[in-house]
Amino acid sequence: MFEKVIKNAQLPFQKDLLNIGIIDGVIASISTEQLIGKEEFDLDGNLLMPPFIEMHTHLDTVLTAGESTSNNSGTLSEAIEIWLKLKQSLREDDVKKRATAAIKMLMEYGVLHIRAAVDISDPNLTALTALLDLKKQLQPFVDLQVIAFPQDGLISCSANRERLIEAVKRGADAVSAVPHLEYTREDGVKSLEFAFSVAKEYGKDVHIFCDETDDEHSRFLEVVASITIKEQMEGRVAASHANALLYYSDAYAQKVMSLVKKAKLTIVCCPLINSTMQARMDAHPKGRGITRIKELTEEGINVCIAHDDIQTPFYPFGNGNILQAAHMAIHLAHMTGSEELTHIYHMITSNGADAFSIKETYGIKIGLPATFVSFPVKNIRDLFFRQPKCRYVFKNGEVLIETEPEKTKWTQSMI
Ligand SMILES: [Zn+2]
Known part of the structure; x- marks a missing residue:
């Protein structure tokens, strides 16, 4: 069991969604297989990348x-x-x-x-x-x-x-x-x-x-x-x-x-x-x-x-x-x-x-510090045109900053 698991992360230029297991602030596993953690963050296919x-x-x-x-x-x-x-x-x-x-x-x-x-x-x-x-x-x-x-x-x-x-x-x-x-x-x-x-x-x-x-x-x-x-x-x-x-x-x-x-x-x-x-x-x-x-x-x-x-x-x-x-x-x-x-x-x-x-020490690889950022977008092109704040900023395996995603609600139907 990992201390933390980041689930369904889209790493830049990777085909499959990946799960990342963290122990002692360090990336201990990167896998397409399910990983179990005491604490889990499901990114739902959103982008995870180095800072x-x-x-x-x-x-x-x-x-x-x-x-x-x-x-x-x-x-x-x-x-x-x-x-x-x-x-x-x-x-x-x-x-x-x-x-x-x-x-x-x-x-x-x-x-x-x-x-x-x-x-x-x-x-x-x-x-x-x-x-x-x-x-x-x-x-x-x-x-x-x-x-x-x-x-x-x-x-x-x-x-x-x-x-x-x-x-x-x-x-x-x-x-x-x-x-x-x-x-x-x-x-x-x-x-x-x-x-x-x-x-x-x-x-x-x-x-x-x-x-x-x-x-x-x-x-x-x-x-x-x-x-x-x-x-x-x-x-x-x-x-x-x-x-x-x-x-x-x-x-x-x-x-x-x-x-x-x-x-x-x-x-x-x-x-x-x-x-x-x-x-x-x-x-x-x-x-x-x-x-x-x-x-x-x-x-x-x-x-x-x-x-x-x-x-x-x-x-x-x-x-x-x-x-x-x-x-x-x-x-x-x-x-x-x-x-x-x-x-x-x-x-x-x-x-x-x-x-x-x-x-x-820079990047998302096994053995490196679990320091990375996630964004509420699916790919690099979306990242550039939407320019959102980070959903999470992780530093050595800990969440340092968390931003709730923006939500827009229509109260009337236009057509
Ligand atoms: Zn200057």
Whole structure:
């Protein structure tokens, strides 16, 4: 007899419904045969899958959108200006409160691994202190990675170089840079060299905010790939956004993508914010905003989709539902075929597992922790268009979150 049995689960891409037996928080059996448990959950053919991996969000800026923080131009530069004012008066308790609320929103939609960039352009490192504390406090429930992110640059804002090192010493999981926001191209390259040197010295991963612009002359992705190869950091580097890649000539884009593949970079696309913030200055026809995720995938490059901002001056919407981001990507990248939907599914699940160093323990297999999520849908296509909350979130064999399915009742007959 098992402690718990999940009955009639539809695992992604499996033909038969499966029953899962759990002992001591671990998956002890997966079978088409009936299993008996002290406690049983009948999913009735609904989807059961590993939790989502959110590869790029911000928990310091989160839930600050409002009338007084409205970004009226919708541009990155206005968002940065508004945030610059807000961050002067950050308090640890306020950061923790907003971050916890956002983490709960993400978790209710099935995200159990969160990579959050924290702006370190603050002499007191208030947000960093709050989020490193929260990371420890919430560790039994959610896997939180903190990225030291110098929003104001590493060369343009020279004090950020010391702060980056300090952040790493305090426990940040990875270092970042924003080369396209440095004053000059040369400074952008220097900022990357500095970020990589810190990562190398302290044994950390790198996650660059790269080419988040519609400027075809923003060519930092090739620099990120090139330094990764030189420093032998293949597989430990991610680059978010990479919007300029969309505007490169096909010949140059092909060269860059080959280099990205060689460097084993993970490209993180943030379709919600990218689609609203990019192409603001384009004449018609306007760019679609997101990078070339279809071509990157065809090239065999590891691509992830992330929710990114949740109600901030950078992006005023978002409710923690990463499926909204996936849905947006499906449309903007023209990835509606069934094989393409499979790719999109991997972009919010297993493709992030490497970056999180959880590849060995991620998935639904015998011997792995019984950590998974179920949705009130029968397949991946339904999941993408309905975008529901999780029916159950299981963490190490225990139900952590339960959401009653929505019910609609007609009180009159129309015909
Ligand atoms: Zn972001």
